[in-house]
Amino acid sequence: MIIVKDLSVERLDKRIFENINLSLASSDITILKGNNGSGKTTLLKTILNIIEPSVGSIYWKGKLLKKNLYDFYSNVTYIADRTSSLTRLTVKDNINIWKKIFLSNINDSQIETALKTLRLENYLNQKVGRLSLGETKKLELLRLIIENKKLWILDEPLSNLDEHSIELIKQTFEDHCSKDGSIIFSSHQNPGIYVTEEINL
Amino acid sequence: MIIVKDLSVERLDKRIFENINLSLASSDITILKGNNGSGKTTLLKTILNIIEPSVGSIYWKGKLLKKNLYDFYSNVTYIADRTSSLTRLTVKDNINIWKKIFLSNINDSQIETALKTLRLENYLNQKVGRLSLGETKKLELLRLIIENKKLWILDEPLSNLDEHSIELIKQTFEDHCSKDGSIIFSSHQNPGIYVTEEINL
Amino acid sequence: MKFLNKIIFFFYREYKLNLSGFQDILTNIIFFFVSILIFIFSIGPDEEVISLIGVGIVWALLLLSSTLSLKKFYQDDFENGNLLIIHLNGFSFGFIAILKTISHFLFVQIPFLLSIPIACIILNISDDKFFYLLTSFSMGSLTLSCLGSISSSMNLMNHRNYLLGSVIVMIFSVPIIIFSIGIINIEQNFNSLINILFGILLIVFAINPWASGLCLKLSLENN
């Protein structure tokens, strides 16, 4: 689905990375590895067309991604490295807002089971600002199910999670791939998630 | 140095954990483990006397910690799970502010070598808000060296770091213990750091 | 249809957010009334003077208190990454700017509009002037929302100096004030002045999406 050719990015006149090539078909999982500051987040944002690359081009379904931007966006879920839930609202409000703005056709019982497997079912009426770090992260990952898109672009989805949740993520990833979805994610650890390609930055 | 006896904490009328016992002598390292939401952060904050326990007591150097609060504080460095650097100022400004408010007697060349080993030496004039996630974390950990206290209380110090930095932290921990310091930290992973006690919440 | 739904739910989201930030709006309104009180005290009980300068005071205070809420315009959504999520959800930056401007108008300026009748009573502004005031204010405040959008999106790029944005908004709103006050004092010219105000509104409204959109794009790129 995505082909990245000879990508180089500069920020503040500093070259972050050079000549990155990547191709992602459906059912593929790509992991980005690399030291702190090697440009994983930057690469993900470049793929999302938020950062302009200085050299190189990105293709989506055979066409230049830039020409086809909103089609691309309607197929992608991006979860950033910092959480984006609205800390002053409750968990329930956040979920409702997401369900609405993403026009999600997921039904309530699905969300309930998801919350239960994530062990968040008791926090529905708690302010997000009062969740623990890992709980916030898990809540954020719920967006994967709510948005229900083909391509997942995830920045450090595994950090701050306990083993149980990581196992859950692993299963969700496999599930997604078996349904022709594809995933790019960055991580410093990889506790046994099967990946098709590993890119070292 | 620290003895925790039968500690139980409630938040919003919900029991978070019960009957925690813990004792930390000098040169000890204690790791807190547990699922997301099991109360690691809460326990650390209770030890710091920010959260009132519902039952139990904490002793510092044999006396009740509450009676001896500012002596305790003058011996402890706390690094929270969310970074506290001032994102609008540069790395240099942040370091300077810390050096000043902690009345640190560390000299410039020491900081320079620390920055070099952390691979942050090129970012001195960059705004902290523009560092990568791991770089921000490393900058935060620099406070351990600047404050130069006996007891370190660290909340998830290893998350978001690359292998090189974790190795570095490991060495720093060992170094600190060999100088009679002691450490309590929480973490979901433990890549080979030697610990004296492991507490499961 | 799908797009329309998205727009509706965008406003739903803004509504939820603003409701939890309802404090700010109320603070503005309270500020407004306290300042009116201050003026009444410093003028003394002379009713004629009060009703003479009443309209002017209302306008100046409206302007100042709408600069109060400027900072929140994009800042929060920018910092917690929601701006990006909304963009990925299919809205171009320019369009986001339009929606945000409208929701600022709806959720910040309109509540204010409601406090004008009370201000008119306190300040002895006659009923016929009240109508002109309301007309000119509703136009002027939409213009202010547009200007606010531009300046606060510019402020995202400039981490330092958030007052600068307010100052720029205020400078640009000087002509709006002059014309609006003009409307109230010279009643025969009502139509032509309203036209001018409307013209300014149209220009600013047309510039807004591209100026704000550009600033949003650039600031996300540099974040």
Added chain:
Amino acid sequence: MKFLNKIIFFFYREYKLNLSGFQDILTNIIFFFVSILIFIFSIGPDEEVISLIGVGIVWALLLLSSTLSLKKFYQDDFENGNLLIIHLNGFSFGFIAILKTISHFLFVQIPFLLSIPIACIILNISDDKFFYLLTSFSMGSLTLSCLGSISSSMNLMNHRNYLLGSVIVMIFSVPIIIFSIGIINIEQNFNSLINILFGILLIVFAINPWASGLCLKLSLENN
């Protein structure tokens, strides 16, 4: 000695946070002038009216500036955890409140104080009134800083019931402002009115550390 050093460096930190340079003070002052300009445009250039309500304008703007900066009082430091770090560094919460109040006075209110002489020239406020204005203003603004500290620390605690904080500042500031304006208009009573103002200042200043300190402690506990 060590403690004194810590206090000094606390202010150094506040300085760095509040003013990234001289230009920030200047922007404050410009903001002040542009606001005056807005008032003059909307009231009209009639000299008598202007000098009548000049003092009122200055006070309204002062109130505006202190409500503008209220949110920044503890919020940022609270959210990014610096408040906790400062507390662990050996300052009790009450003491932090005192220091924060003083630094708010120094870095937010004083720049306005500096622009008052020029404002007097522009607004045709006579020279003898100028002295009264400055006295009452410097007292009143310190009082406002204390009230701001209390209300914004209360805001930290209950994310819901924010309103309380700002309303408290506003309501309490009304008598202060009325007294201050009274000072200027009724010159014979100067001393007794100044005494009242000073009394209010003392009371608020004494309450501040404990009220704010308690709020800070509770809000950190619940965060």
Added chain:
Amino acid sequence: MKFLVNPSKFNEIADYIFKPVLILSVILFALGLLFSFYLSPDDYQQGSTVRIMYVHVPSAWLALLTYAVMTLYSIAALAFRIPFGFIFNTAVAPIGAVFTLICIISGSLWGKPMWGTWWVWDARLTSVAILFIIYLIIIFMNLSFENRIVREKVVAIFILVGSVNLPIVKFSVDWWNTLHQPATISKLSKPSIDPSMLTPLIIMTFAFMMIGIAIAILRIKTEIISRKSNLS
């Protein structure tokens, strides 16, 4: 005339003319002061306060002129993609601000004896105050944005929008009746001012202009250098 749009050509020419301009400005200044204090008569109405005019009017003219030139350069920079325009605007804005400040200060010093107050809110003075604030905003915008390319464009657009104020400053005395002196010299047909006053006025104007040019040359050169070093 290429040196007016090309940085390297500008540097060449500037090296040539900098010293002559500086010397000329010193001479003109000495001459102007001599004329305005010793060789010109008192006004029969205003007495010797009229001598403030020799500072006030030149600085007012130059404040307006500077802004006008900046507007031209903004158009050049935005429409014809001449980056020198950005350099010029960044360098020259503070000079314009200083001229405006001199105009305001000398004007209000003059106003106290003439009108009885330092400041009134008539159209001329108000529009000059706005001109000053616009200058300040330009300077602050130049200082506080980080992304240079964006900043330059934003500032140039701001200058263009702000140029609406120029005709207001210039013609406000004709459009509204105010306290301020209407145009006496710039009336094209016949100046209604005595030649003995006109001479020092013109000399002072040129002196101000030369000083302005000298400082502008210095500032533009440093601006060019700082940009080059930023790129590498």
